[in-house]
Amino acid sequence: MSRRPFVAGNWKMHKTAPEAAAFVRAFAGKVPEGVDVAVCPPFTALAAAVEAARRTEVAVYAQNMHQAEKGAFTGEVSAGMLLDAGVDGVLIGHSERRQFFGETDEGVNEKALRAHAAGLRVILAVGETAEEREAALTEIVLERQVRAGLDGLSAKQVAATTIAYEPVWAIGTGLTATPEIAQAAHAFIRGLVEGAHGVAERVRIQYGGSVKPDNAAELFARPDIDGGLIGGASLDPADLAAIASAAAG
Ligand code: PGA
Secondary structure, three states: OOOOOEEEEEOOOOOOHHHHHHHHHHHHOOOOOOOEEEEEOOHHHHHHHHHHHOOOOEEEEEOOOOOOOOOOOOOOOOHHHHHHOOOOEEEEOOHHHHHHOOOOHHHHHHHHHHHHHHOOEEEEEEOOOHHHHHOOOHHHHHHHHHHHHHOOOOHHHHHOEEEEEOOHHHOOOOOOOOHHHHHHHHHHHHHHHHHHHOOOOOOEEEEEOOOOOOOHHHHHOOOOOOEEEEOHHHOOHHHHHHHHHHHHO
């Protein structure tokens, strides 16, 4: 079964509302056929990006959400609020959230359950640190993160989840995983999804970590790499379009 590739840009803490709208307008005209594309603006730029993305192929995802429906959680945003802002989906479990904001596998799972229940699309990010890879713990860490992250989701919800494999040592460092290393991790993750949920052929697995226009094609050529989650190179519409074209083949 062939999976439609998916390229998403994670802008992190970059771009104001007018900058987001200008990006979407420039990018929308360059999106090739045969690939799904999304941008993940910061909360304050979501509405502007949604407005600019109307009647285009560009989906808009938030970078995070809270797992509770509502309540006394100062500074947080719920799934319902994201839907209200018109967004299509949400990125959950990015390593920067895990590293700097104390997100746990359990919290990531609660977010995934809530997001799916609300009807948001989900990108679930997983990946090992440099220390974990050096200690030969990569598969143990990935297994823990993938199993926990997807726990309690229906097979249909798992199939509709995009998993982003992002080795922490490759994020923002220029140290892109080799296509061999990335493919091995993706195949391992796909095997886990098959064992636990039986939908491995349908689930899309993006690679993330220093993907650039000049290294995207060799990564995306691997059988289990279904596109990418792009940080730094997603801030420029021409770069993100070039990466999307590499995924489209
Ligand atoms: P990078 O970030 O492309 O800048 O390495 C990827 C990510 O954090 O999603």
